[in-house]
Amino acid sequence: MLFNSLSFLVFFPIVVITYFLSPNRYRWVWLLSASYYFYMCWKIEYIFLIIASTLIDYYCGIQMGKREEKSKRRPFLLLSLLGNLGLLFLFKYFNFFNNSIHQIFNEFNIFYNVPAFEVLLPVGISFYTFQTLSYSIEVYKGKQKPEKHLGIFALYVSFFPQLVAGPIERSVNLLPQFYKTNSFDYTRVTNGMILMAWGFFKKLVIADKLGIFVDAIYNSPHQYTGFPLILATYFFGYQIYCDFSGYSDIAIGAAQIMGIELMRNFERPYFSRSIAEFWRRWHISLSTWFRDYLYIPLGGNRVSEPRLYLNLMIVFIVSGLWHGANWTFVIWGALHGIYLVFSIALSKVMAKTFYMSKTLLFTPTLNLIKTLITFNLVTFAWIFFRSNSLTDAWYIVTHLFTDIEFTLSFGVGFGKTAGIIVIFSIVFMEVVEFVHQQKGLILRQQPIIFRWSFYYVVVISILLFGELYSQSRFIYFQF
Amino acid sequence: MQKLLIRILVMALLIICTNIIIFIAPTKSFFVFATIVDKHKLLSESTSPKIVFIGGSSLALGLDSTLIHKKTGLPVVNMGLNGGLGLRYMMNEVLTYIKSGDIIILTPEYDHFQGTLLNGDLNLLWVIQIMPRNLSYLSSWEQYRICLSNIPRFLKEKTLELLTFSPDPVYNRKAFNKYGDFVGHRNLNPAQALGGIHMISREPINERAFAAVEQFVTAINKRGARVVFIFPPLAQVQYQLDGNKEAIKKIYNKLRGIINLYIPSNPSEYIFPNKLFFDTVYHLNGIGVEIRSRKIVRDLSGFLNTTNHQARLLEAVLGNE
Numbered sequence: 001m002l003f004n005s006l007s008f009l010v011f012f013p014i015v016v017i018t019y020f021l022s023p024n025r026y027r028w029v030w031l032l033s034a035s036y037y038f039y040m041c042w043k044i045e046y047i048f049l050i051i052a053s054t055l056i057d058y059y060c061g062i063q064m065g066k067r068e069e070k071s072k073r074r075p076f077l078l079l080s081l082l083g084n085l086g087l088l089f090l091f092k093y094f095n096f097f098n099n100s101i102h103q104i105f106n107e108f109n110i111f112y113n114v115p116a117f118e119v120l121l122p123v124g125i126s127f128y129t130f131q132t133l134s135y136s137i138e139v140y141k142g143k144q145k146p147e148k149h150l151g152i153f154a155l156y157v158s159f160f161p162q163l164v165a166g167p168i169e170r171s172v173n174l175l176p177q178f179y180k181t182n183s184f185d186y187t188r189v190t191n192g193m194i195l196m197a198w199g200f201f202k203k204l205v206i207a208d209k210l211g212i213f214v215d216a217i218y219n220s221p222h223q224y225t226g227f228p229l230i231l232a233t234y235f236f237g238y239q240i241y242c243d244f245s246g247y248s249d250i251a252i253g254a255a256q257i258m259g260i261e262l263m264r265n266f267e268r269p270y271f272s273r274s275i276a277e278f279w280r281r282w283h284i285s286l287s288t289w290f291r292d293y294l295y296i297p298l299g300g301n302r303v304s305e306p307r308l309y310l311n312l313m314i315v316f317i318v319s320g321l322w323h324g325a326n327w328t329f330v331i332w333g334a335l336h337g338i339y340l341v342f343s344i345a346l347s348k349v350m351a352k353t354f355y356m357s358k359t360l361l362f363t364p365t366l367n368l369i370k371t372l373i374t375f376n377l378v379t380f381a382w383i384f385f386r387s388n389s390l391t392d393a394w395y396i397v398t399h400l401f402t403d404i405e406f407t408l409s410f411g412v413g414f415g416k417t418a419g420i421i422v423i424f425s426i427v428f429m430e431v432v433e434f435v436h437q438q439k440g441l442i443l444r445q446q447p448i449i450f451r452w453s454f455y456y457v458v459v460i461s462i463l464l465f466g467e468l469y470s471q472s473r474f475i476y477f478q479f
Numbered sequence: 480m481q482k483l484l485i486r487i488l489v490m491a492l493l494i495i496c497t498n499i500i501i502f503i504a505p506t507k508s509f510f511v512f513a514t515i516v517d518k519h520k521l522l523s524e525s526t527s528p529k530i531v532f533i534g535g536s537s538l539a540l541g542l543d544s545t546l547i548h549k550k551t552g553l554p555v556v557n558m559g560l561n562g563g564l565g566l567r568y569m570m571n572e573v574l575t576y577i578k579s580g581d582i583i584i585l586t587p588e589y590d591h592f593q594g595t596l597l598n599g600d601l602n603l604l605w606v607i608q609i610m611p612r613n614l615s616y617l618s619s620w621e622q623y624r625i626c627l628s629n630i631p632r633f634l635k636e637k638t639l640e641l642l643t644f645s646p647d648p649v650y651n652r653k654a655f656n657k658y659g660d661f662v663g664h665r666n667l668n669p670a671q672a673l674g675g676i677h678m679i680s681r682e683p684i685n686e687r688a689f690a691a692v693e694q695f696v697t698a699i700n701k702r703g704a705r706v707v708f709i710f711p712p713l714a715q716v717q718y719q720l721d722g723n724k725e726a727i728k729k730i731y732n733k734l735r736g737i738i739n740l741y742i743p744s745n746p747s748e749y750i751f752p753n754k755l756f757f758d759t760v761y762h763l764n765g766i767g768v769e770i771r772s773r774k775i776v777r778d779l780s781g782f783l784n785t786t787n788h789q790a791r792l793l794e795a796v797l798g799n800e
Contacts, residue, residue, distance in 0.1 A: 186482055417643045455490065460497055464638040468631070 001041035003250045003474070004204060011038070012254065015160075019258055024181045028151050031178075031258075035160040039124070042164075046122040049087060054157045056083035057132040058150055061139045065146030073140050080136035084129040091122055096325030124164035126322055130289055132157055135171040137293055144171050152178050161254040165247050165476040167265045167285035174260070182259025187444070192256035194443065194455065199249030201458050202429060203474070204466030207243035209422045210235045212467075214386070221392050226404035229396050236386045237379045238426055240475055241270065244283070247474045268433050270378070273370040275339040278378055286322070290315050308344070313337040323385070328393055332384040339377055421465055428457075501637050502608065502630075509646035509653060512605040515560060517652070518659045519610065522556050522573065528580030529554040533569045535562030535588045536661075537711040537761035543772035544658030550776045551783070553582070557659035562761075564606060565599025565625075566591035566688060570695040571616040579703030582783070584775070585692065585740075586709045588761055592730045594682025597691060598622045601629040601636070608637070664757045665765035675759035676717055680726040684733075693737045700739055707782055708734055708742045710749040712771050717760035718750045743778035 001007050015034045022030050040047050060076040060083075067073050094117045105112035135156070138144035147153040156175050162168075217224055217232035224232075248265040255262045269282035279287045298311040313334065320333015387393035432454075436443075443451055462468075506513055522531065530553050532538055538559025548555045558573060566587045577583065590596045598621040607613050607626065617623060646653070654663025696706045710731075717723060727746045734742060755767030763771055 184480060186480075189483060190486075415639075417639050421639075421642070452490075456493055459490065460494060463494065463498075463631070464501075464635050468635075 001038055003247065004200065004468070007041070016257055020184050028149075028155050028178055031160075032151060032155045032158065035155065035158040035163060038160040039158060039163060042123045043120065049091075049122050049125065050128060050158055051154075053084060053087060053129060053132055054154045056080060057136050057157070058147070058153050060136055061146035061153070062148070064136075064139045070140065070142075077136055077140040080133065084133050084136075088125060088129050090117065091119060091125055093321070093325050100327075127166050127168055128157055128163060130286075130322075131168050134168065134289060134293065138171055144175075147171070147175055159255070159260070161251040161260075162262055165244070165251070165474055166283075167248060167251065167263050168289055169262060169285070173263065177260050180259065185259070188259065189257050191444070192253040192258075195253030195256060196250050197253075197455070197458050197462070198432075199246040199251075199253060200462050200466070201425075202242040202246030202249065204468060205461050206422060206425050206429065207239045207246060207475075208467035209418065209425075209465070210239040210242070214239055218386050218392070218396075219388065221387070221396050221399075225399045225402040229400050230404075233379055233383055233386075233396070233400075237270070237375075237382050240382065240385070241266070242426075242429070243475045247476065268430075268437055270375050271371055271434075272374050273367055274374055275336060275343055275377065278374055279336070279340075286319070290319055294318060309341045312340050312344075316340070327390050328384045328387050331390070331393070332381050335381045335384065339381075418465075425461065425465070498634050501634055501641065504637070504641060506605075506609055506637075506640060507643065507646075509651045510609075510640060511647065511650045511652060511654075512560070512602070513609055514652045514655050514659075515606045515609055515613070517655065518556070518558050518560065519572075521657075521659055522558065522576045525554040525556050527578040528582065529556060530582045530584060531556045531573055531577070532558060532584045532586060533573060534559045534586040534711060535564070535569075535591075535761070536560065537562070537588050537763075538586050539655075539659075539661040540664060540757065541712050541761075541763040541768055541771055542660050542775070543768050544656075544660050546769070546772045547776060548658065551779070555658050559586075559659070559661075560606075561602045562588045562590060562596065563600040563602030565603060565622065566597050567619060567622065567691050568599055568603060568606075568613075568616055570691065571618055572613065574695075574698060577699060577702050577704045581699075581702075581704040582779075583699055583704060583706045584709055584779075585695075585706055586711050588711050589679050589713070589727055589730055590682075592688045592733075593679055593684055593726070595621070595625070595685070596682075597685050597688040598625050600625060601632050604629055604633040608633075664762070665768065667757070667764075669754070669756060669764050670758040673714055673716060673753060673756055673758065673760050675761060676720060678720060678722055678726075680722045684726075684729060689733050689737065692734070692740065696737060696740050705782075706740055707779065708740050709775055709778060710744065710746040711761060712756075712763050712767065713746075713750050714753045714756045714760035715750060716753050718747075741782050743781055744774075748774065 001011060011034075015030070018030055019027055036047055036050075039050060057080050060080040063076045064073040067076075098114055098116060102112050102114075135144065135147075139146050147156065152175065155178055156169075156171060159169075159174070214232050214236045217228050218236070221229065245266040252262045252264070263285055265284050267281040267284065269278050272278035272281055295311060295315045298314065299307060300311070301308050303311065316333040316337030317330055318333070320329045320331070320336075323329045323333070383396050384390075384393045387396060443454065530547060530551060532542060532544075532555070536559065538557060539561075540559075542557050542559065544555040544557050547553075558569065569587065570585075573583065588596075598619060603617075603622065604626055607617075617626070649663055649667065651663070654661055656662050692708075699706050713727075718727070731742075731746050734740060749771065751763070751767055751770065755763055755770065757764040757767075
């Protein structure tokens with residue numbers, strides 16, 4: 001069931017109304033049923049995977065809770081890791097590694113005949129396995145008490161607003177909230193609805209519209225050179241941001257309506273002044289997951305410089321692989337790793353060899369330059385993320401500046417008017433998010449005319465400019 | 480909860496009012512569908528006997544009415560605009576203008592005989608919005624259902640149209656001539672690849688389309704006029720697509736069963752090489768238009784049951800072809 005579908009428009013109000021009408025102690029039953037139903041709408045059989053993951057981690061959590069010493073907890077942590085990562089490997093990575101090994105063996109004329117595993121990737125598997133893993137790791141560390149209520153734990157794993165594409169919630173944040181009594185609160189519910197509407201605006205008005213153009217170019221890149229490739233790449237940068245942050249806003253808003261607070265996943269990442277800052281603002285739930293459960297256990301930055309660089313490359317390559325079983329994602333991740341390594345190395349060199357006054361370091365002009373550089377580096381890396389193959393990615397990279405002709409007439413995608421509308425929508429979005437974040441402008445505190453004008457513009461834009469009929473999936477569903 | 484429901488209701492009312500305003504706001508005078516006004520005016524002002532062509536955009540772009548008029552000496556009205564209006568609407572809208580002695584040339588796209596196109600699609604709303612009295616030409620519940628279900632999509636397109644302040648370089652009202660022919664494309668270079676290639680038989684054959692044509696022929700005959708069926712122009716690439724030849728043959732055979740519907744030629748005579756098309760498999764380019772129009776004149780020669788003067792004129796003229 002997609003958020004941007006008629007069935008969700010019917011499903012969600014029913015869930016919310018029934019939620020508030022139910023006695024508090026039985027709400028988990030209703031939410032769990034709704035979450036399982038939500039997931040089964042994708043493919044009924046895959047509910048068994050999420051149940052299996054739930055039972056494995058519930059069991060491991062309980063067993064770890066009974067043991068004080070970490071050495072005695074370790075086998076159960078390993079069982080949880082094996083269970084979750086095993087599922088992930090089997091459904092997501094088996095064919096990728098199998099094909100890669102097959103190609104290598106072929107090169108050396110060595111016989112290799114392991115068949116492919118013909119199965120559809122279960123939606124959200126990368127998200128809920130990581131969510132349950134974080135629970136197991138926290139219980140192992142002693143930072144999280146094992147959840148004894150199986151139903152509540154199952155709800156933690158499968159809570160529908162964030163089940164298929166995050167945010168990847170930490171148990172210490174999410175689990176206790178399912179015990180709270182949440183009554184209907186006008187302010188909270190309307191704030192949630194506004195956030196959902198904002199998410200739909202980003203997804204339907206901006207992301208899906210840009211996707212028409214991006215898909216036309218990136219699905220047949222060899223027909224184009226120069227400007228169309230450049231434009232499609234920048235458009236993809238905004239498509240993926242609006243698609244994913246839009247999804248996150250809908251998820252956070254939906255949960256908020258029911259009194260559940262999920263973590264923020266994006267903080268205007270394209271205004272970052274460095275790659276490090278970008279990763280503190282983009283897909284925050286995933287980057288903090290990798291920081292806490294991979295980067296820090298590897299030693300973090302408390303190691304020698306070469307080891308630090310190696311740690312960063314490992315984290316980003318794994319992060320790339322998490323996004324998809326394709327070498328394009330690995331290259332994308334590695335690029336970000338290289339960016340970060342380079343920026344750390346460069347900053348050390350500059351600190352040693354140049355004296356910069358504080359005034360110069362923090363001038364708005366310098367910040368702007370840093371922001372633009374970071375934005376363009378990130379956009380360049382998106383080429384690999386979006387390309388269907390390494391061949392396509394290489395073609396695009398080598399033809400970005402070939403035969404450049406500034407024209408908006410490519411015979412693909414949307415017309416001039418629709419193009420202007422989407423550009424205005426992007427500017428509108430950036431202004432709203434800037435004002436909200438930088439100025440701390442709370443919408444509710446504004447005059448009623450202002451508030452209602454904003455609501456009206458958002459809703460009417462969704463209805464009149466949104467891609468309501470394409471029912472396109474969210475990009476991160478494929479991960 | 481009550482406060483929330485009231486606010487949702489107020490917002491819903493605001494949205495509905497906005498949509499109503501968008502719906503009724505006048506379209507730009509250069510908008511291509513606005514030409515429906517001109518076509519109706521032409522139809523009402525043309526004296527009988529006249530020749531009226533009915534069809535979609537293949538007709539709009541694919542006819543040289545000047546040639547037809549020259550060769551027949553009769554006023555010619557090209558009512559072709561867009562296949563999305565649906566064959567049923569196209570036939571209904573000319574009925575009241577038909578008088579004794581008129582000749583109706585029916586030349587709809589094949590898709591009208593498959594699936595639901597008989598009753599139109601979203602584009603039907605354009606001609607109703609521009610000329611509300613066109614609503615009187617809807618004669619089936621299915622047409623109303625299609626109009627109602629397409630209102631949300633129509634409002635989106637209408638909003639984009641309202642926000643467009645310059646005419647489309649090709650498809651605009653000024654591109655039509657005094658006979659209703661679309662001529663804006665005739666001197667333009669054809670597209671590198673033709674659009675609209677599809678399997679005609681992907682939708683099931685619609686028996687009601689043939690029944691509608693039969694009813695139309697009967698109604699026209701009662702007015703003392705005659706109906707001729709000329710097949711639409713089609714690009715080779717579309718004709719040769721899997722299953723399309725068979726689908727077209729089925730349509731031809733069913734049409735032949737309609738009494739008093741004169742069919743002077745068969746579909747294959749209106750299949751043209753791809754290079755004679757402009758941008759889609761139905762839209763002829765300048766050269767294709769001339770070739771097709773001369774073919775139509777030859778096809779009409781066997782049929783025209785006109786006064787002796789006109790018959791002699793036609794024989795004399797056609798003797799030079």
